[in-house]
Amino acid sequence: MNTLAEDIMEATKSATVPRVLVVEDEPDIAALIAYQLTREGFRVATAGNGNEALEAVEREIPDLLVLDRMLPGLSGDEVLVRLRAEAATATLPVLMLTAKREQEDRIEGLELGADDYLTKPFSPRELVLRVQAILRRMHDSSNASGGRILRAGPIRLDVDSHRSTIDDEELNLTPTEFRLLQVLMERRGRTQSRKQLLEKAWAVEAGVSDRIQTRTVDMHVRRLRAKLGPVGDWIKTVRGFGYRLKVPEGVE
16 A cells, blocks of 8 residues: 555656547547557547547646547537637647648648647657657747747747737747747847748758648748737748748837
């Protein structure tokens, strides 16, 4: 029988282990994903449809959601839209699974707010690596600069607490959007290629980006601009190359 101290230590350890919610209507696939993630040390819960997923998130917000697009009833797309509309889950990291292989179909999921996607059939090992990469980016964004505050006009980024505001109003940025804005603000005035942004904001190694991945940058920039409102126009497109944050003269 465990002592009280051992029980407390076990509970504390469990609380610090990332929790992943897997939303997949095919039991065999859900079991495979859960097995692989559990082997890597994650706490894993599963849901078989969209309504179950929303109920599970309401009970306990996970650290990351693995979400199938093609769910019965409430689709993965609808689940994602509802999560992004709520302040408590607007920044919840989401890895979307899709059986659709066409480029535009994949991009649709990113436009809705997914942080990454994986097409079926997929390698379970790749899925684990994608999950680890997303969570690592979140951790890096929260701890990289030890309380450093970035400012550009009305935009304020608290890197340590991972909070972003514009005119003192909270910005509900996803982890990827936050990191993308952070990179642009850190390098304000300097043009960043799409590959550079992939390396910095997505932690993608040089040489592995392809047309889909560079389109991923474009989709996230589009969403980021929309969330910034009029200030979004400060993110300038450098045609055929990438983007830069150009703050108007006289604005600190």
